[in-house]
Amino acid sequence: MTGDEDGGSDEKARLRETFDAIASSFDETRNQPWDDVAEFVDGREGGVALDLGCGNGRHLPLLRERFDTAVGIDFSRSMVALAEPPVVRGDLSALPFRSSCADLALCVAVLHHLPTRAGRLSALDEVARVLGDDGDALVSVWAIEHPKFDGVRDEIRAAGGDHHVPWKRGEEERDRYYHIHDRASFEALVDDSSLDGTVWDSDGNYYARLRPTG
Amino acid sequence: MKKDLMELLCCPVCKGELELDATREEDGEVVEGTLYCEDCDETYAVDDGIPDLLPPEAR
Numbered sequence: 001m002t003g004d005e006d007g008g009s010d011e012k013a014r015l016r017e018t019f020d021a022i023a024s025s026f027d028e029t030r031n032q033p034w035d036d037v038a039e040f041v042d043g044r045e046g047g048v049a050l051d052l053g054c055g056n057g058r059h060l061p062l063l064r065e066r067f068d069t070a071v072g073i074d075f076s077r078s079m080v081a082l083a084e085p086p087v088v089r090g091d092l093s094a095l096p097f098r099s100s101c102a103d104l105a106l107c108v109a110v111l112h113h114l115p116t117r118a119g120r121l122s123a124l125d126e127v128a129r130v131l132g133d134d135g136d137a138l139v140s141v142w143a144i145e146h147p148k149f150d151g152v153r154d155e156i157r158a159a160g161g162d163h164h165v166p167w168k169r170g171e172e173e174r175d176r177y178y179h180i181h182d183r184a185s186f187e188a189l190v191d192d193s194s195l196d197g198t199v200w201d202s203d204g205n206y207y208a209r210l211r212p213t214g
Numbered sequence: 215m216k217k218d219l220m221e222l223l224c225c226p227v228c229k230g231e232l233e234l235d236a237t238r239e240e241d242g243e244v245v246e247g248t249l250y251c252e253d254c255d256e257t258y259a260v261d262d263g264i265p266d267l268l269p270p271e272a273r
Contacts, residue, residue: 086219089266096226096267
């Protein structure tokens with residue numbers, strides 16, 4: 001069943017269980033900031049930064065070097081427990097942050113885990129809501145051109161972008177839901193949201209630097 | 215959680231104010247407690263210093 005068929009709630013609950021289960025091994029291999037994120041944050045400073053879908057908090061130290069406060073949020077309890085506080089458990093499509101409170105937001109490698117387009121769109125609209133007038137956000141998703149998808153690209157396209165990626169660690173095997181974007185579908189999502197900006201690709205990901213529209 | 219985090223937090227559903235009730239504090243930080251939204255009549259937990267603000271339908 002795809003995310004859209006069940007309204008996404010079952011898919012999301014399964015994904016949360018998976019992230020709760022894999023948190024510690026995830027943490028062993030994913031504790032360095034991404035180059036593209038470091039570049040986006042470089043030279044910036046301000047009061048409040050938010051890391052939306054912060055996972056184990058890999059990008060929080062980078063934000064805290066430059067912002068008075070940086071808060072991470074993730075839907076996986078085990079993931080946020082690994083991150084340095086302040087962190088909050090919550091849902092990207094229903095953020096518990098006040099409107100216009102943030103100078104900068106990151107939403108890196110997380111939007112593609114939301115199982116419905118409506119959910120992904122409401123997450124972008126929530127990013128727009130929490131950003132102040134001069135705030136901007138860096139949003140990234142996995143691109144279908146990523147070498148990881150060599151050999152399965154046609155299958156992913158036939159499924160309308162819905163795809164499960166296995167996570168293997170010793171004997172344990174689980175899979176995680178992804179919606180794999182091509183450039184057109186990511187640009188269309190941004191166009192339909194309350195955010196505006198440019199999309200580029202880097203290292204098998206699409207990135208967008210976005211500001212609230214009007 | 216530090217209490218000044220409340221300046222950034224709101225109800226995930228109605229975006230209204232949350233009322234903090236700390237039941238255990240250590241070194242000036244809230245370890246256990248609740249966050250209550252009066253408009254929604256909904257209570258959220260602060261557990262081991264982490265506010266759990268998943269909307270009720272996502273729990």
